[in-house]
Amino acid sequence: MRLALMKYLLPFFFVFRPSVLLEGAWQNIAWTAIMAFVASWLLAVGSGRFFRRRIPTLVALVLVLAGIGVAADYMLADAFALAVAIATVTVQLLKKAPDDAELGKPSRARGL
Secondary structure, three states: OHHHHHHHHHHHHHHHOHHHHOOOOHHHHHHHHHHHHHHHHHHHHHHHOEEOEEOOHHHHHHHHHHHHHHHHOOHHHHHHHHHHHHHHHHHHHHOOOOOHHHHOOOOOOOOO
């Protein structure tokens, strides 16, 4: 089910965001396309619980809920989803990678 989470959310996009059907101004259509990408990314990362590193369960739950909230077509939900996505990417990029010693691997000798 976690791999097909977006297919369950897609019908709600058609109902609540008519610009998915290319109805409306081009700005609305572009914004909907961007938010659909953000929603699918949030759902993929949240359900997979991995982006560059393992993601805690609580953070994954927030990611999935933010991805689902995008379908509602409220600016506040869109802003929250973008903030969660940006925060997740920032934290994952700034987090220091574990050393080999922390992973239990023998360290490699540096040759000159």
